[in-house]
Amino acid sequence: MFFDPYTAGVSLGVGLIQNVLGHNQKKEAAELQNEQIAAAYRHKLKIQQSQIIRDDNIYNLKKQSYRDKLFNLDQTTQAAYEQEDLRLNELFKQAAFARQGENIQLAKGLGAAQASRSRGQSARRAEAMTMGAFGRNQAVRAEQLFTSKLASQMRKDTIQRNTAAARKAAYADVAYAPVRPIAPLEPTFVSGPSGMDLFGGLLGAAGSAFSAGAAQGTANQQLKSKNTIRDGSVASKGN
Numbered sequence: 001m002f003f004d005p006y007t008a009g010v011s012l013g014v015g016l017i018q019n020v021l022g023h024n025q026k027k028e029a030a031e032l033q034n035e036q037i038a039a040a041y042r043h044k045l046k047i048q049q050s051q052i053i054r055d056d057n058i059y060n061l062k063k064q065s066y067r068d069k070l071f072n073l074d075q076t077t078q079a080a081y082e083q084e085d086l087r088l089n090e091l092f093k094q095a096a097f098a099r100q101g102e103n104i105q106l107a108k109g110l111g112a113a114q115a116s117r118s119r120g121q122s123a124r125r126a127e128a129m130t131m132g133a134f135g136r137n138q139a140v141r142a143e144q145l146f147t148s149k150l151a152s153q154m155r156k157d158t159i160q161r162n163t164a165a166a167r168k169a170a171y172a173d174v175a176y177a178p179v180r181p182i183a184p185l186e187p188t189f190v191s192g193p194s195g196m197d198l199f200g201g202l203l204g205a206a207g208s209a210f211s212a213g214a215a216q217g218t219a220n221q222q223l224k225s226k227n228t229i230r231d232g233s234v235a236s237k238g239n
Contacts, residue, residue, distance in 0.1 A: 088152045
C-alpha cells in the first residue's frame with residue numbers, strides 16, 4: 001500500500017478546519033435562534049401581563065362606578081320616598097284643617113237649629129240637612145284620603161321596582177370579572193451541534209485525509225512506474 005503523507009496532512013488540516021468552523025457556525029446559529037425564541041417568548045409574556053393589568057384597571061373602574069351608581073340610587077330612592085311621604089302628610093294636614101272648619105260650621109249650624117227649634121218642623125229639617133252635609137263631606141274626604149294613600153303606595157312600589165331594575169342594570173357591568181388571557185406556550189428551543197457531532201466530523205476528516213493520502217500515494221506510484229517503463233524503453237531504443 002502506497003501513502004502520500006503530504007496530501008494526507010493537507011487534507012486532514014483542511015478537514016479539521018472546516019469541521020471546527022462548521023461546528024462553531026452551527027452552534028452560534030443555534031444560540032442566536034434560541035435567543036430570538038426566548039426574546040419572542042418574553043415579549044408575549046409582557047403583552048399578557050399588560051393585558052391583565054389593563055383589564056384589572058378597567059374592571060376596578062367599573063366596580064367604583066357601580067358603587068357610585070348604587071349610592072346615587074339609594075339617595076334618589078330615599079328622596080323619592082320622603083317626597084311621597086311629605087305629599088301624603090300634606091294631604092292629611094289639609095284634611096284635618098278642613099275637618100276643623102267643618103266642625104265649627106257644624107256647631108254653628110246645630111246651634112242655630114237649636115235656637116230656632118221653637119219654630120217647629122222647619123228647624124228640625126235644617127238640623128238634619130246640616131248633619132247630612134257634614135256626614136257627606138266626611139265620607140268624601142275619607143274616600144279622597146284613602147285613594148291618595150293607595151296612590152302614594154302605588155307610586156312607592158313603582159319607585160322600588162325602578163330602583164331594583166336600575167340596580168340590576170348597574171350590576172351587569174361588574175357581573176363577570178375579566179377573563180385571564182391564555183398564557184403563551186413554553187418555547188421550544190433548537191438543538192445545536194453536540195461534542196459528539198464535532199468528534200464524528202473530525203473522525204470523518206481523518207478518514208478522508210487517510211483516503212486522500214492513500215489515493216495520492218497510489219497515483220504517485222503509478223506515475224513513477226510509468227516513468228520507469230518509459231525511461232527503460234527509451235534506453236533500449238538508444239542501444
